Amino acid sequence: ETGVTQTPRHLVMGMTNKKSLKCEQHLGHNAMYWYKQSAKKPLELMFVYSLEERVENNSVPSRFSPECPNSSHLFLHLHTLQPEDSALYLCASSQGASGRYEQYFGPGTRLTVT
Amino acid sequence: AQTVTQSQPEMSVQEAETVTLSCTYDTSESDYYLFWYKQPPSRQMILVIRQEAYKQQNATENRFSVNFQKAAKSFSLKISDSQLGDAAMYFCAYRTSNSGNTPLVFGKGTRLSVIA
Numbered sequence: 001e002t003g004v005t006q007t008p009r010h011l012v013m014g015m016t017n018k019k020s021l022k023c024e025q026h027l028g029h030n031a032m033y034w035y036k037q038s039a040k041k042p043l044e045l046m047f048v049y050s051l052e053e054r055v056e057n058n059s060v061p062s063r064f065s066p067e068c069p070n071s072s073h074l075f076l077h078l079h080t081l082q083p084e085d086s087a088l089y090l091c092a093s094s095q096g097a098s099g100r101y102e103q104y105f106g107p108g109t110r111l112t113v114t
Numbered sequence: 115a116q117t118v119t120q121s122q123p124e125m126s127v128q129e130a131e132t133v134t135l136s137c138t139y140d141t142s143e144s145d146y147y148l149f150w151y152k153q154p155p156s157r158q159m160i161l162v163i164r165q166e167a168y169k170q171q172n173a174t175e176n177r178f179s180v181n182f183q184k185a186a187k188s189f190s191l192k193i194s195d196s197q198l199g200d201a202a203m204y205f206c207a208y209r210t211s212n213s214g215n216t217p218l219v220f221g222k223g224t225r226l227s228v229i230a
Contacts, residue, residue: 040222041222042118042205042219042220042221042223043205043218043220045217045218048217092159097216098211098216099146099147099209099211099216100147100166100211102149103161103218104161105159106158107156108158
């Protein structure tokens with residue numbers, strides 16, 4: 001496996017369900033990110049982890065809960081979501097969290113909340 | 115706050131022709147980075163090209179080049195000899211060069227179609 005991988009690729013869940021999205025990077029990077037991509041809107045940064053410490057929480061509702069157990073793995077735990085949370089969730093990683101490092105993206109998880 | 119604007123929601127180009135995608139941004143910073151990302155239908159976003167604001171020379175990467183106009187805060191992407199595989203969403207993005215944790219700010223994207 002190379003690059004950034006995400007599982008599952010597609011997820012349909014009810015509003016009362018609890019699920020988790022997984023991201024894994026095989027690049028030896030120290031920073032990882034969650035983005036939300038909705039139709040006709042710019043990508044929205046949700047969370048940033050640097051060296052396994054959360055360094056940015058971009059006013060995301062508490063029904064989204066990130067977890068970074070080590071520098072290679074990032075999870076997004078979901079509970080009691082709303083239909084407007086349906087979107088493509090992208091994970092990314094970079095060598096460091098500062099501006100000069102480019103980000104490498106995973107293929108995304110297409111989430112549908114019913 | 116920084117903003118990135120892509121004024122062309124959709125563009126099309128004939129195969130082998132050249133197309134330019136526009137991007138403007140707003141910032142009060144003097145040092146920053148600009149990026150163009152490509153997101154094909156398979157959805158994996160990949161970096162196409164990057165530009166450091168302190169460099170006057172426009173970045174080039176094979177058939178991809180940029181026209182960076184710092185004073186005008188403009189950062190357009192030129193794709194030469196367009197190929198069918200170039201069809202994708204293209205996102206312009208900005209990031210400050212601060213050593214701290216700085217987010218990428220994205221535009222809404224331009225959908226490029228390549229006509230055979």
